[in-house]
Amino acid sequence: MVRSCERGIPSWVCVGTLLLLLHFHSVTVRGAALKQDGALDTVATVLNHSMGLVQRMESLLAQGNASDVTLRVQTINTDEVKVIQAHSLMLTLQSEVFEELLLSRNTSMVLLRETPECAAVFDKFIRYLYCGDISVRLDQAISLHKLASKYHVWALQQGLSQYMTQHLSSDSPTGHVIGWYNYALQIGDVTLRDSCLQYLSWNLTSVLQSREWISISEDLLLSLLQRSDLILQSELELYEALEAWMSQNQPVSMTVESALRAIRYGMIPPQHLFRLQKQSPLMVKHYESIRDLLYLTFQFHSASPIQLAKYINVNNCSIFTPRNYLSPSWGSPWLINNPTRDDRSFSFQSQLGPSGHDSSKRVTWNALFSPRWLPLSARSTYTELGTMQPTRTDGGRPRIIVTPATSSPDFAGVSFQKTVIVMARQQGKVVVRHVYNFHQSTEEAGDFLLEADLQRRSSEYLIDSSLYLHVVIKPLYQTLLVARK
Template sequence: MLRTTIGWMTGTSRMDSSKRSGAVSSTVAQSESSDSIEVDNSRTVLLKIATLYAERLMNDICLVVDGVEYPAHRLILCASSDVFQVMLMSPQWSESQESRVTLQETPQCAPIFSEFLRYFYTGQIRINHSVVLPILSLADKYNVKDLISLCLDYMRNHVALAAIHGTLVSWLQYTLNCGHHDISQACQNFIKWNLELVAKTADFGNFDLDILVSLLHQSSLVVKDEMTLYKCLEHWLNYQANRLRAQLLPEEVEVTLYQLVIAVMSPVRFPMMSPRQLADLLMSPLTKKYKEFFVERMSIGMSFHSGQINRVKEVSMSEKDGALLFEPRLYTVDTCSSLLTIENFHSLPSYHMRTLVFSSHSSLAEYAGDRVCEWVVDIYPKGVWFKKFFLIVWQGTVEMPEHVKRSVRLSLTCKEPLNSNMRVKIGVLIYGLQDGVEHIARVTEIIHRFSKKDRVLNLDDLLPFEELNPQQGSVSENVVSPFLVGPNKDMLKLHIVISPAN
């Protein structure tokens, strides 16, 4: 019945279909020779449909949400939602025989149900960071596919906005549970690359335990140092303690809180803290309260710094993911990273490079001393130009023609490898701008071995060339790259992180 009705609305029927093949050629010929025109009066028709809802005309069903009545039309509901179509047209459902249907909605969804229903009639709805999640929840529940796509597109383009307004963790957890994998991955990347920014919001306390623990096991987490991560988790635990006190008895609170401490603090990489930081940790109220657990974790850290290799191996083998405790994350502390910026990016000539020289610690363990390794970073943000040169081989001289490579390249040189097989973890953190929020927008991570014969590592396509240089590509010249930051959006900003891979 619904397909027949829609066919009538679009001007097609079975009779039309049977006549169509024979009538097409004559119709085309007539239209070419006549002065007929195609009239588009769809706006007026849509306005008439919207008026049915606005003025509550000719409704044949009433939806009740949280005690509020919403007169509606079965045809519109069924045409817009697969769920309503089954509910209202299948005899097996009791709702199909009723003129009044009560719907159970969450406290977040009930207040915006009117706007959700209005979308069925008008195709218009106002979306912002605070309402997109309940709108998406309704669209998912009733399988309104076009509205689902609109919500997901909005979320994809406003992840940074959600972060500063304290809704990003909720976005992550909902999209992860509902299978919107592209958006959940975008949310997760933003959180793990900008954890300190997200941890300052109240929404950080809403992090589900399992999702948070999964995040803590990742080595691609970007944070100043491991002590900073510890403090972020302290903040999360304080939020849980306040929540539990309002729900449980005092003795139940302590048992549950102890379990939470074990769960979130076990993945913390205490060996990556310096001995001074480990000593300062003894003064923390949380450490004092759960002294036995923390002293044992801190002793693992001190074993690493004092060179107790057997103890390190024992922990790596006996604990689940124990080896990760001795693997550095992407730390932005000065001892293993440096900032590289290119100001006035638009005035930088094509194929020119900028250079950064800095040093990083050769070992994270205290017993190894303060030896450092020096690095030279060359960044080619506007392509690489290989000039013509001559290659001398035993047969003679071979001319190599010039070549231009449209690639954003980073060349990393180890000036003097400290041993014949120096293994390091390299992270290139690239900043971006979205909704006026500066954040780490892209991360490239690689493990590489340097030696006296292999001192140079070239990373090509660090960013899509056309995205960083839209004026050199096919994109409109008015488009500004999302990877340029600063007040005038003319600064390329990178953080180079190099740590020894234990």
């Protein structure tokens, strides 16, 4: 039976009347202000009492005053039941699913069955329907998102997706990014899925060192191993993390072989490969499945790339393609204090190539950063040596160029892909904010910091008013990639 509040009037009418009166009161106040201001020819003033209204709505839910529906939330596979006194008007205003449930009921009670995780946050979910705001913890995001999706509360669903995208770098005891990735994959949220995958790829070293790494699924593991944009210290670090994952998860042989063959052995120095052959239980056990790759790798390290290209075909072989390695052999960090002040430059060295034949050869690089300058195509200023210099302009954007300081016959057959990594602090943690890749034939990244406002001290691209960069040089043996027997 529907409850009444006074003289037999249904309670939902009372609640509706309350909301209408509050709205009429607000309109009356604003109307009076507008009328008075019209006489005085001044700008209207808005009196905002919305916070008080939210507090009254929260109190209405907490006390159950004039409620006309009882929600019995039963936790699946348990006897636990949570009872909430609610109001039909508030539920139907926010959720078409609740509207259908309430229209089809024949009593004042509605039975809802939820998983333990969703039942635990159901009070928060209902409060959002009354108040329009909600406090979210990392471990509650998926459960609340499930409830918002189930009951078609689209604004909350979208807000939770944005929350997860913006809190990938937050610290949590057991990790959350991999769980969010799996959930996004399950529900088909492409934006959240890609954001999680990018975060894992760009911050792989911290992921490998976390407890979350061991919980990664086989599909996600193989997906990451195929990527060339992974940012980590070295390929050896990735192999050792893979061995730890294998030891913990004991996957089937097909997964083991696929994962081992995705390691880029050509990027691991031969002295470390010799050690792995003898000391790595994983490699000893599955040596036959990767023997051809190891044989090719040792050939790669023992001869010059040009000589090797005469005898073997390595087309489509990823073991010769470097990832974004942060170790000193492949680049250098660059801290720029007060980046809007003036132009900066610095020099660093990288290994000519990953081949053991080139391990002792170094390339010296000059990097130039300017907060405001024109693109290369618009410059006409040259030094006496013929090198390009920045043309300062008030309308220019931040730019960076990376060029070799010298040329050498050793460069024959080698092309260099240059990557600039921008770090930032998010949720108290330093993470990769953006990655800029240079085309092999150009000196600069045209979209470098295109959306950054370096003039603003609170810019998300700055850490304590400084720009934290890491320049990575990825040598590619072009002759190897196109060679034929």
